[in-house]
Amino acid sequence: MEVDVAILGAGPAGSALAALLSCNPLTKSLRIALVDTCHPAAVPSELPPHSDPRVSALSPASIELLRTVGAWRALAPAAAPVCDVQVWGSGGSGHVRCSAASVGSSVVACVLETQLLVAALQRRLRAAAAAGGGNGLRLLLPAAPAGAELPPYSPQAQLEGGPLTRVRLEGGGTLQARLLVGADGACGSLVRRWAQIRTLGPGPGSQAEAVELAATVATAWPLQTAFQRFLPTGPLTLLPARNGAAVQWGCPPQMAHHLAGLPPHELASAINDALRAPPHPPAAAPLTSLLGGFFEGPRSSRFVEPPAVVDVIGAPVTRRLVEQHAGGLGRYVRPRVALIGGAAHAAHPLAGLAGHNLSLADAKALAKAIATAVEAGQDIGSAALLEERHERPRRRTNGAMLAAADSLRRLLQPQAGPLSSLGSLGLDVMSALPAAKQTLMRLAMHGA
Template identity: 30%
Template sequence: MTTRPRYDVAIVGGGMVGAVLAVALSEADFHVALVEAKQPKSLDPEAGYDLRQSAIAPGPRRLLENLGLWDRLPDNRICPFTGMKVWQADQDDELFLEHTAVGLPELGHIVENALVVDAAWQAFERVDVYCPAKMAALNVEAQAARLTLDDEQEITAALVVGAEGANSPVREAAGITTTGWGYGQRCTVGTVTPERHHRHIAWQRFTETGPVAFLPLADGRCSLAWHADDALADELAELDDDEFCRRLTEASGGVLGRIQHMGTRAAFPLKLMHAREYVQPRVAIAGDAAHVVHPMAGQGVNLGLLDVAELVAALEAGRAAGADAGEITYLKRYQRARMADNMMMLAATDGLKRLYGSHNPLLRSLRGLAISGASRLAPIRQIMISQAVGLSNDGPRLLR
């Protein structure tokens, strides 16, 4: 069995949250190991868009800028959006949130997840990478956590972080329980070519079976997120591209004209999940390992990147006080900083899903009033935008 030097932090999971966390901790002079099952694919700048796209808010973007990762992203694959338009299929009122309400040049950027992952992996100068490798066992001892990998290598670290997604082996091995439920819906994603330009606006139309959202892409096309009840999702999966485009044009109310082309598409199930705790002695979880939200608000990745900023801040505070990275006192500081905010977002997206997914006539009336009221009251619109962009002057240093 190979003996490895002790690390400050060993991260399991090299996706967006895990990879960015590895860069952030290494830049903060922590000794970091990263364990990942599969090497990320090299990106061809001439290839089509990846299916997974995220709306990166200004706060998390600042984190990426402070780590030098934002400048590594190719400009021609990033699209700023300056407004969000939300409306209900059977109502005339619409809610339009625009960047001028908070004095920003944009509300966020649509970015392929794979681009951020690639940028982070290219910045691993001071990160020891174990790939391909999987965690086979986790043992927590008084002075260290011990990871055994599937190739029998052993890693010891003051702290092990699970950032390997909703089915986190680290979370399971640590005995951290979760609560949550499925929504009986799937989200169909892909790149669509509309008849009209998106005008750098994110569009979302609520229908009885779920919202249809278009996110603007740099070349004038849109990234589709069509949330549909399982029965409809099954039906959509069987359609050829021409019929799918016709149905999508109808479901979107033709807001961007006729949908002319649909690229490769895929669908994934929607659920809510929240861990009952984010930390234990020498163990922490972050990103989807800790929380999974309904994607209608587009906040999943942003929440994970905010986790990164707060976890780094907590570990830096512990080090300044002479504690190692696995000290529970400072890990709980991270949990306090993130759990309440994440629970608020989970509750908000769950409430929206239930409000807009209900066939109850009273709720149908209330959701129309909600859009109508928010569209007429500027202070409400400004509060909604401020929450969405994720900027704070008194937060952790990586967000400032």
């Protein structure tokens, strides 16, 4: 089968790219194949009482993308708004609390179950495929790639793309594509491996390796604030969610698996102890005392105690946290190949935000690059086009997000000895400076 665009990975990034291409007048006539080993996702006729623990916090920009492709109407009733973000550590009294209003928005994000997001996008894709008679858009779900042949690097391929890519499918069959898109995740992306694009970041077994525990919980009162506390073992986040709240706890693998095995009441107690316990006094005198009381004035926003977790609903799940950037400095393309989403980058999200937002922004940028090429009569697999229209703008934004998230984590992660109060001081600085708080909020909302 010969297609114009073959997308491997039907998660949020891949499904969003296919939806954007299928609804744009410039690209809706392209032959598109969406390939994934998973079966098609479906929006249930009736939502279960509580949300799935795997959630996404979608920024206003991501919500607008979903409106563009016609998927948001079905998702809006299940979305929980986030109006404020509060970040603090386990040592000292420093904290930062910012609101969406500070950057001129009604919400920071809306929290939604990731499986519902994917299901709504795929429902739009099935409708588009039916409207086109199956000639323009093909959903190969499930289908397993078995291997690929990519055009070699050459001056001609750099400008024109070169021979088509060939993807072999298990059980027989071959896809030939003018553009192969890797949206197949951070861990073990086949497209990234076939393209021989390396990643920069800690690997499995390294000291930086962490696992995230995700759980759906009931809280003492409803919340519209994203709470995040930086602990010695890693960040703990409490997010609003449909009919409850979502916990995301990054910690060492052994600790995460131990927590996942606790009875619900013990896990709830562990979350409360970690989230609501008073901050430990720093081992050394606070560095703020050296600044002549600069931070002794009234705070721009008071600290709000997070609600107590009163129950854990359903079974928690765990996943390995990955922090990496394709190509080290952000190499996302080669002739007839482009990476988006986790295949290109993965970062620790701030207060549960910015993860899927970056992936959806990747999909939007690549869809725009393809539309520009079609309008100009260019080859959509040209590496020069993909570099200029997709890689460079996304590398700049994603690289800044990864660097900022890593710097923030290093600043706020509790330190030992004389450095124990640095995190609290950093939070004090951000809380005292409106511009710093607005930067933090924009980082959380948009990843830029």
